[in-house]
Amino acid sequence: MTALPLRSEILSGAVGRPRSAASSPIQLAGQRQQTLALGRQRLMTGLLLFCIAIGVLVLRLADLSLLQGRPTVGANRSTGAIPVRGDIYDRNNVELARTFEAYGIAVAPRKLVGNPRVLAEQIAAILPDKTVDGIYKELTARNSFRYISRRVLPEQAKRINDLGEPAITLEREPERLYPNLNLAAHVIGYAVDGVGKVGVEKAFDHRLSDPSTRGTPMHLSIDARVQQALESEMGAVLADQRAQGAAGIVLDVQTGEVLALASLPDFNPNAPGKSDPATRYNKVSYGVYELGSTFKTLTIAMALDTGVVTSMNQKYDATNPIRIAGFTIHDDHALRRPETIPEIFIHSSNIGTAKMAAELGRDRQRAYLDKLGFLKQAEIELPERASPHFPPLSNWGELATMTIGFGHGLSVSLVHLASAYAAVVNGGVLRPATLLKVEPGHAPAGTRVFSPGTSDTMRALLRLVVTDGTGRKADAPGYRVGGKTGTAEKLSGGRYSKHANVSTFAAAFPMDHPRYVVVTMIDDPQGSKATYGFRTAGMVIAPAVSRIVQRIGPILGVTPDVNKDVDVAALLSEIHDKAAE
Amino acid sequence: MSSSFGRSRFIGNGALISVAMLAALGCYTISLKVSSERAAVDKLRAQVVADAHDIRMLQSEVRTRARLPELQRWNDTALALSPPKVGQFVRDGVQLASYAPGAPHQAAPAPVATAPVNVAPATAAPAPVTAAPLLPVTPRTANQLAPGMKTINYAVSSASRPRLITAPAAMAPAVATKVPAKPAAVSAGLDSSLVESVTSAAAAAPAVVDNTSTPKAPM
Numbered sequence: 001m002t003a004l005p006l007r008s009e010i011l012s013g014a015v016g017r018p019r020s021a022a023s024s025p026i027q028l029a030g031q032r033q034q035t036l037a038l039g040r041q042r043l044m045t046g047l048l049l050f051c052i053a054i055g056v057l058v059l060r061l062a063d064l065s066l067l068q069g070r071p072t073v074g075a076n077r078s079t080g081a082i083p084v085r086g087d088i089y090d091r092n093n094v095e096l097a098r099t100f101e102a103y104g105i106a107v108a109p110r111k112l113v114g115n116p117r118v119l120a121e122q123i124a125a126i127l128p129d130k131t132v133d134g135i136y137k138e139l140t141a142r143n144s145f146r147y148i149s150r151r152v153l154p155e156q157a158k159r160i161n162d163l164g165e166p167a168i169t170l171e172r173e174p175e176r177l178y179p180n181l182n183l184a185a186h187v188i189g190y191a192v193d194g195v196g197k198v199g200v201e202k203a204f205d206h207r208l209s210d211p212s213t214r215g216t217p218m219h220l221s222i223d224a225r226v227q228q229a230l231e232s233e234m235g236a237v238l239a240d241q242r243a244q245g246a247a248g249i250v251l252d253v254q255t256g257e258v259l260a261l262a263s264l265p266d267f268n269p270n271a272p273g274k275s276d277p278a279t280r281y282n283k284v285s286y287g288v289y290e291l292g293s294t295f296k297t298l299t300i301a302m303a304l305d306t307g308v309v310t311s312m313n314q315k316y317d318a319t320n321p322i323r324i325a326g327f328t329i330h331d332d333h334a335l336r337r338p339e340t341i342p343e344i345f346i347h348s349s350n351i352g353t354a355k356m357a358a359e360l361g362r363d364r365q366r367a368y369l370d371k372l373g374f375l376k377q378a379e380i381e382l383p384e385r386a387s388p389h390f391p392p393l394s395n396w397g398e399l400a401t402m403t404i405g406f407g408h409g410l411s412v413s414l415v416h417l418a419s420a421y422a423a424v425v426n427g428g429v430l431r432p433a434t435l436l437k438v439e440p441g442h443a444p445a446g447t448r449v450f451s452p453g454t455s456d457t458m459r460a461l462l463r464l465v466v467t468d469g470t471g472r473k474a475d476a477p478g479y480r481v482g483g484k485t486g487t488a489e490k491l492s493g494g495r496y497s498k499h500a501n502v503s504t505f506a507a508a509f510p511m512d513h514p515r516y517v518v519v520t521m522i523d524d525p526q527g528s529k530a531t532y533g534f535r536t537a538g539m540v541i542a543p544a545v546s547r548i549v550q551r552i553g554p555i556l557g558v559t560p561d562v563n564k565d566v567d568v569a570a571l572l573s574e575i576h577d578k579a580a581e
Numbered sequence: 582m583s584s585s586f587g588r589s590r591f592i593g594n595g596a597l598i599s600v601a602m603l604a605a606l607g608c609y610t611i612s613l614k615v616s617s618e619r620a621a622v623d624k625l626r627a628q629v630v631a632d633a634h635d636i637r638m639l640q641s642e643v644r645t646r647a648r649l650p651e652l653q654r655w656n657d658t659a660l661a662l663s664p665p666k667v668g669q670f671v672r673d674g675v676q677l678a679s680y681a682p683g684a685p686h687q688a689a690p691a692p693v694a695t696a697p698v699n700v701a702p703a704t705a706a707p708a709p710v711t712a713a714p715l716l717p718v719t720p721r722t723a724n725q726l727a728p729g730m731k732t733i734n735y736a737v738s739s740a741s742r743p744r745l746i747t748a749p750a751a752m753a754p755a756v757a758t759k760v761p762a763k764p765a766a767v768s769a770g771l772d773s774s775l776v777e778s779v780t781s782a783a784a785a786a787p788a789v790v791d792n793t794s795t796p797k798a799p800m
Binding site: 180183231561 | 597601605638648666
């Protein structure tokens with residue numbers, strides 16, 4: 001095998017001749033080894049660089065796919081979809097309060113370029129609720145940042161932006177909106193700059209603003225339809241009677257849920273600062289009143305429960321007024337004879353009830369009032385709760401026992417009274433009123449106050465007041481309404497006023513199987529053509545209760561039935577004069 | 582031999598480099614793809630959030646416009662709707678079924694195509710109810726009445742109860758014609774493909790007993 005000619009041999013023409021010692025294979029082998037070693041070294045370096053590059057890419061891929069993806073998702077959700085303050089719904093998912101991003105128009109006065117007077121006129125033309133002078137004042141202020149207007153419409157924000165003034169900026173800020181305006185204003189309350197100030201907004205401020213809970217809407221026990229019906233009817237009475245105020249509450253007797261709570265006059269929580277401070281006063285939970293004859297229901301229930309009254313034909317002499325400690329207790333509808341229990345109740349006899357309370361005694365009366373929660377703040381979530389007014393033990397003698405028996409000398413809120421009436425008619429169990437929706441089967445156990453037998457008797461007596469007593473105008477055909485009127489002289493400056501009263505009606509329906517309590521109150525009614533000038537509860541507020549029951553009954557699933565009713569025949573036999581009121 | 586070995590190694594190294602380059606290029610392409618997908622997802626997520634905000638804005642507007650006090654104001658000023666009375670509730674299915682046409686307690690068969698055919702002035706005294714035995718009007722009985730008389734068409738509301746017509750001793754002939762049904766008749770569930778009207782003679786019009794409602798105006 002011959003060796004291949006070298007390139008130098010070809011160029012020099014020495015192909016085929018024997019190679020000399022100078023061009024020996026030994027020298028050639030050394031060069032080739034060096035070249036090969038250099039090539040391998042370069043190749044290894046290149047491979048190493050590629051490996052490093054691939055490693056970097058793999059690491060980058062892992063970083064992108066495993067590490068960087070997850071936090072981004074959470075961050076976006078937490079800042080985007082969840083409102084900065086939780087929504088408030090009624091029990092049927094009707095929105096009562098929500099937060100959305102509104103536009104605010106701000107200005108940096110020191111950076112203003114245009115003529116402030118001209119600019120103020122242009123902005124005032126876009127924002128009709130602002131004056132030129134007011135806007136001019138903001139534009140020329142010496143501060144570095146001023147709001148011209150907050151919560152403006154998107155179209156208005158766009159038009160202001162189109163003015164082209166660089167010192168004016170559009171701020172996106174969370175705004176609390178109450179879509180139903182004044183509806184349930186005293187329940188919901190309002191929040192200012194994300195902080196609850198009144199009502200549920202204040203009571204559940206932490207729940208509504210905490211990032212871990214604000215994403216879930218809060219469901220109240222309120223039914224917006226019932227609330228609207230209550231406010232509408234009470235508003236009509238308020239206007240008709242030219243009264244100082246009106247209030248009402250609708251309560252579920254089995255769960256304690258408040259389905260409606262109205263205090264009139266009310267306010268618009270979207271602009272609470274523009275309302276009269278008096279309108280922000282919650283007459284249902286924060287106001288306390290001597291609620292008059294509505295207390296007679298409780299006194300008779302106590303007497304029945306303790307055995308002071310053992311029969312419906314038991315009589316108390318109401319022939320003459322009671323004179324005690326310089327005071328005189330008399331009847332407005334005096335029969336001037338001994339009266340049976342049903343007569344005392346449907347004629348609303350102060351004398352009969354006072355004697356019954358005296359027989360009951362201070363200690364037992366106080367113990368029952370304590371169990372009914374009348375000696376402490378009403379149990380409801382609202383922060384606006386007043387303490388009841390009652391005499392100290394040292395001053396709670398026979399006179400106080402008698403007057404408290406028919407609703408004078410003890411001032412409580414309508415929440416107190418509604419909860420107590422619920423206990424009277426639901427079988428005798430007191431459950432705290434609540435503004436939170438109670439899921440079926442999760443009602444609190446409650447505290448037993450009266451026996452079921454007492455409750456049954458009281459249901460019949462309450463029905464009797466509406467069929468044959470002072471509350472006849474509260475009857476709603478088919479709904480079996482029962483209740484008790486109460487007309488108390490208003491306490492003003494420590495003295496009772498002869499010309500101002502508080503008319504109350506505490507009702508429940510349907511009385512054969514009570515489901516709801518409706519307590520309504522009118523503060524200082526003036527009488528009207530519709531009430532023939534009367535200002536008593538039976539004339540003023542009872543018709544409104546009838547209308548309220550007829551409106552909310554079908555909504556709440558109570559079907560009217562004229563073929564059902566409470567059996568009051570035994571009670572009627574104890575009434576010897578049916579000319580009540 | 583060594584030259585061929587060197588060439589094959591050169592080719593091998595070249596192939597290795599090519600594979601490495603391809604791998605690097607592939608990885609880089611994947612990285613780019615991931616980045617672009619992530620950007621798209623972020624953009625979509627931002628869009629979702631923006632849409633959620635817009636939805637809340639629109640919901641706020643809709644619910645503010647449809648607020649209950651506003652509906653109450655409409656009702657007070659225009660609609661005048663009132664809560665249902667006790668007689669407007671149906672207690673059970675039996676009571677509901679009793680309202681169906683042809684229910685057992687109904688006296689007349691359905692469909693009943695009948696109409697008052699008395700052309701006397703409105704002030705005329707009504708015919709005595711007990712003047713003659715009651716006869717349900719059907720197309721057949723109507724056809725038995727004599728044709729060729731002055732025609733007066735009345736449409737009978739399908740929602741009203743079946744009526745009975747008294748047949749006087751000397752019955753004037755009448756013919757039954759058909760007119761298209763009204764939508765209300767269809768919804769009432771009667772045999773309402775057609776509602777018949779009765780034509781009759783002016784002179785000897787049969788008296789109509791209608792214990793439910795006054796006759797409708799002539800069509």
